[in-house]
Amino acid sequence: MSFFEHTVLCTLTGADPAxxxxxxxxxxxxxxxxxxxxxxxxxFRCPARYRSQxxxxxxxxxxxxxxxxxxxxxxxxxxxxxxxxLVSGAMFFLILSLYLPxxxxxxxxxxxxxxxxxxxxxxxxxxxxxxxxxxxxxxxxKMKNTLLAEIPELKWAGxxxxxxxxxISVRERMPQQKQEFSSGVSSxxxxxxxxxxxxxxxxxxxxxxxxxxxxxxxxxxxGYTDCGISIRITEAQGEIFALTGHALHVKTPAWxxxxxxxxxxxxxxxxxxxxxxxxxxxxxxxxxxxxxxxYAEYYITLPGGFRLPVCLTVETLTQRQFSPERLPPExxxxxxxxxxxRTVLGNTVAGQILREEHTxxxxxxxxxxxxxxxxxxxxxxxxxxxxxxxxxxxx
Numbered sequence: 001m002s003f004f005e006h007t008v009l010c011t012l013t014g015a016d017p018a019x020x021x022x023x024x025x026x027x028x029x030x031x032x033x034x035x036x037x038x039x040x041x042x043x044f045r046c047p048a049r050y051r052s053q054x055x056x057x058x059x060x061x062x063x064x065x066x067x068x069x070x071x072x073x074x075x076x077x078x079x080x081x082x083x084x085x086l087v088s089g090a091m092f093f094l095i096l097s098l099y100l101p102x103x104x105x106x107x108x109x110x111x112x113x114x115x116x117x118x119x120x121x122x123x124x125x126x127x128x129x130x131x132x133x134x135x136x137x138x139x140x141x142k143m144k145n146t147l148l149a150e151i152p153e154l155k156w157a158g159x160x161x162x163x164x165x166x167x168i169s170v171r172e173r174m175p176q177q178k179q180e181f182s183s184g185v186s187s188x189x190x191x192x193x194x195x196x197x198x199x200x201x202x203x204x205x206x207x208x209x210x211x212x213x214x215x216x217x218x219x220x221x222x223g224y225t226d227c228g229i230s231i232r233i234t235e236a237q238g239e240i241f242a243l244t245g246h247a248l249h250v251k252t253p254a255w256x257x258x259x260x261x262x263x264x265x266x267x268x269x270x271x272x273x274x275x276x277x278x279x280x281x282x283x284x285x286x287x288x289x290x291x292x293x294x295y296a297e298y299y300i301t302l303p304g305g306f307r308l309p310v311c312l313t314v315e316t317l318t319q320r321q322f323s324p325e326r327l328p329p330e331x332x333x334x335x336x337x338x339x340x341x342r343t344v345l346g347n348t349v350a351g352q353i354l355r356e357e358h359t360x361x362x363x364x365x366x367x368x369x370x371x372x373x374x375x376x377x378x379x380x381x382x383x384x385x386x387x388x389x390x391x392x393x394x395x
Contacts, residue, residue: 006048007071009033014063017042024054045071103132104166106307111170115153123150124168131274131309135161186235188221188380190214194242197376204236214242220380240380241351246344246373250336253366254326264319272297272311292318329367333360336369344373351377 010031014020021042025031033045046054051067058065080087107124109117124130127146129138137143138159147157147168156171187204196212205222208214221236268281294316300308337358344353355374360367 007045008048008051008067009043009045009069009071010051010054011037011041011043011066011068012058012063013041013065014058014061015040020058020061020063023057027053027057029054100164102135103164104135104138104161105131105164107166107168109168109170111172113172115151115170115172120147120151120154120168120170123147125275126150129159129166129168133166138166185223185233186382186384187219187223188236188238188240189383190216190218190220190240190242190379191381192216192244192379194244194377194379196240196242198239198241200240201236201238203234204238206238208240214379236382238380239378241376242379243354244375244377244379246347246371246375248340248343248371248373250340250369250371251363251366252332252336252369254332254362266317268315268317270313270315272309272313274309277313292320294318329360329362332367333358333369336360336367337371340369340371340373344375348375348377351375 012020017036017040021031021034021044024046029046029050031044031046033043035043037043048067048070055065107121107129109120112120124147127150128143129147138161144157144159148154153173154170155173158169160167160169193216194214196208196210196214199206199208199210199220201221203221205225206220207222208218208220214220220240221238223234223236225232225234268279270280271278296314296316298312298314300310302308340358341353341356345351353373353375357372359370361370
């Protein structure tokens, strides 16, 4: 008999054990593993389904029968019924072992240079490449084409799997360089009035010199050079530094809202599962302008750095009290001076401030700072010309 046959061990005690075995066998009941214990007792194994029949047969003869040690699938099922936790755990892990190999839970990106991995992962999630996606669906061309449509900067995308991790391999498009038509002729002109302090020409015909005063728009280096019997054309190159003047007027109010004290501080908790947010608070979520807000996210991360799409968010809201205050002129003047310097330096390509003068005036609703700067800066700017244009100069 095989393991699938449910059998029991039968201990029979009677006046004639041999006659009892013969009668049981003659009734068509298969018996095996027969062993004698003594002159009145014998043991044998038989199918469990014949227990009732054997009891009826031998009870008439006055024999005593005990059944023990069940064996086979029936006995195994009876044992498992007494251990439901073990059976449930075994079934859970069996289902899990069949389910996990068919799913992908974590993703990483490789091959990206200018496009951030976060942007690619967000676009992949929109395309259906998300936590728990089927392997068969993940390898579909439709999903890859959807990802490419979400990010036009990608020219190719492929997805490989390693265990429960999906590796999104991408290739970016090369930046298309704009090919602007150039006639090969350019000059350098002054972008503002100034007194030239330095003149360096590497290509072209210089039309200015150190110590010369120039006006805005005047050509400093020409792309045309008269060689006598011919005119050589080129793209002018060089650096022209000059003394320039800048004037600015900065106005600011004298009153501002000053922070007094913290009135109230509270926390709000939320749970994000995938793209769904569960808020553990009530309200519109719109903070008052006088309310400070600090936001933090805490993701569940497995060993190895794999982050589950489950996140606990904590928002700390601090209610503050404000009142109007008048700023002292000294504080405002220094802030306005710093703003004026940054503005002047931001309007120059290269240079420095040599001297500055400031005048602060008080008005009813604020202050006005009038500033004058003496700078040394590069005033040359490249101007592309058409062939035949001679910078307005003719013989």
